[in-house]
Amino acid sequence: MNWRRLRTFWLTVLVLCLIPATRYYQIDEPLLRYLKGTREVDPLSLHLLGEFVENNLGTEQNADGSVTVRMIAQQYLFVPHCILVPAGVPVHLRITSADAVHALAFSGTEYNVKVLPGTISATRLEFSQPGEYKTVCREFCGAGHYAMRSELKVVPREQFPVLRAGGRGNCAVQ
Amino acid sequence: MLSNSGLFGGWNFLRTVAVVVAASSLLLVASDSAPERVPSYVSWSQETLAAASAGDAFRGMLLAKRCEHCHGAEGFSATGSTPNLAGMDKLAVWKQLEDFRSHKRMSRVMEPIAESLSPRDVSDVVAYCSKLPVFTDPQDNRSFPGSQPNPVRAGIASHLVSFGDGERGIPPCQACHGPVAYRPGVPSLMTQNSEYVLDQLTAFANRTRTNDINMPMRTISSLLTEDERQALAEYYGSGLGLQPGSSR
Numbered sequence: 074m075n076w077r078r079l080r081t082f083w084l085t086v087l088v089l090c091l092i093p094a095t096r097y098y099q100i101d102e103p104l105l106r107y108l109k110g111t112r113e114v115d116p117l118s119l120h121l122l123g124e125f126v127e128n129n130l131g132t133e134q135n136a137d138g139s140v141t142v143r144m145i146a147q148q149y150l151f152v153p154h155c156i157l158v159p160a161g162v163p164v165h166l167r168i169t170s171a172d173a174v175h176a177l178a179f180s181g182t183e184y185n186v187k188v189l190p191g192t193i194s195a196t197r198l199e200f201s202q203p204g205e206y207k208t209v210c211r212e213f214c215g216a217g218h219y220a221m222r223s224e225l226k227v228v229p230r231e232q233f234p235v236l237r238a239g240g241r242g243n244c245a246v247q
Numbered sequence: 248m249l250s251n252s253g254l255f256g257g258w259n260f261l262r263t264v265a266v267v268v269a270a271s272s273l274l275l276v277a278s279d280s281a282p283e284r285v286p287s288y289v290s291w292s293q294e295t296l297a298a299a300s301a302g303d304a305f306r307g308m309l310l311a312k313r314c315e316h317c318h319g320a321e322g323f324s325a326t327g328s329t330p331n332l333a334g335m336d337k338l339a340v341w342k343q344l345e346d347f348r349s350h351k352r353m354s355r356v357m358e359p360i361a362e363s364l365s366p367r368d369v370s371d372v373v374a375y376c377s378k379l380p381v382f383t384d385p386q387d388n389r390s391f392p393g394s395q396p397n398p399v400r401a402g403i404a405s406h407l408v409s410f411g412d413g414e415r416g417i418p419p420c421q422a423c424h425g426p427v428a429y430r431p432g433v434p435s436l437m438t439q440n441s442e443y444v445l446d447q448l449t450a451f452a453n454r455t456r457t458n459d460i461n462m463p464m465r466t467i468s469s470l471l472t473e474d475e476r477q478a479l480a481e482y483y484g485s486g487l488g489l490q491p492g493s494s495r
Contacts, residue, residue: 115290117290117292118292119461120286121285121288121290122283126283126284126285127284127286128283129283148423149422149423150416152463154466171460171461216421216427216428217418217419217422220411220417220418220419221418222413222416223416224416
């Protein structure tokens with residue numbers, strides 16, 4: 074085997090090794106939009122107006138059976154701290170940051186959502202089995218980064234509370 | 248030139264856009280049945296930061312004669328349930344006064360006082376408070392350095408202050424309240440009265456105080472147990488949080 078073939082072989086191996094890593098480190102759409110200079114929300118006034126006001130956070134039941142989850146990532150908390158979603162239905166996650174760059178990851182799954190200030194990261198998730206997932210921040214965001222964790226509870230579909238229009242599901246209301 | 252060809256060309260497209268915009272705005276109006284709950288009208292924009300930090304401390308000193316009766320002549324109060332103001336961050340006190348003024352934080356005493364202050368008065372008073380020296384003199388009529396808590400409770404508190412609790416998702420207090428790092432509008436707790444700290448933690452947990460932006464303190468206080476809240480209040484109130492060189 075001459076050196077050219079050897080080089081091709083090892084380069085191929087290297088590229089193949091990198092492919093699974095891209096599933097976790099996504100250079101994804103919100104980041105590209107952020108780099109382009111698109112600002113969709115004002116990170117400093119999330120609490121004043123728009124879709125991330127306090128009573129709009131949490132799980133919202135949509136008419137087609139899917140749910141929408143709205144969250145804020147901030148130093149060093151995800152708000153709301155515990156989310157309740159039904160199993161087996163599409164979960165539309167909409168999350169934005171109030172300060173630094175964060176990444177929302179559900180441990181035990183391959184979902185990893187990059188969260189940037191001024192940009193809404195919208196992702197479609199689906200959890201087939203009921204269970205509890207720890208939600209962790211996977212992007213270093215400051216002194217309290219390692220304690221930035223929260224919880225996601227996936228409950229069977231029939232146990233998910235039938236919410237009235239505008240109601241929000243959270244862990245306290247089961 | 249607008250031509251009438253294709254899906255995205257011409258007046259048809261414009262009309263479609265207009266219809267979609269009108270329909271979506273109607274939908275928005277219809278879905279916004281629940282009133283928006285705003286925790287505080289303060290947002291830390293550049294203008295707010297400039298307004299809050301442009302106070303005249305000398306004028307503030309004259310205005311602050313009114314505060315002395317409860318908050319102490321040197322910014323250290325005699326009663327534990329009244330907060331100490333000496334050396335407090337300008338932005339932190341400014342935000343609380345603004346919230347009292349807009350009735351986002353409830354207090355029968357502070358709401359009328361804050362209402363009587365003009366925006367300029369508020370930034371002046373705040374500038375004066377931030378310049379008051381932070382030192383603890385036990386000879387004084389101050390409630391601040393309270394008695395030392397028992398070592399077990401101090402240990403619990405010290406662990407929460409420096410490390411938080413990763414399992415429950417409680418960030419360390421010192422990551423926002425100092426001395427490690429501060430965020431805008433977050434008060435330093437190193438010279439705060441134990442009773443006041445406990446009152447506020449309990450109020451956040453019971454949702455009787457709801458003026459924290461994006462609800463960090465409501466979340467954390469509910470995650471803490473009653474014992475932990477008590478331990479944290481004793482830790483800060485006895486001056487254990489105060490380290491040499493750590494005051495602002």
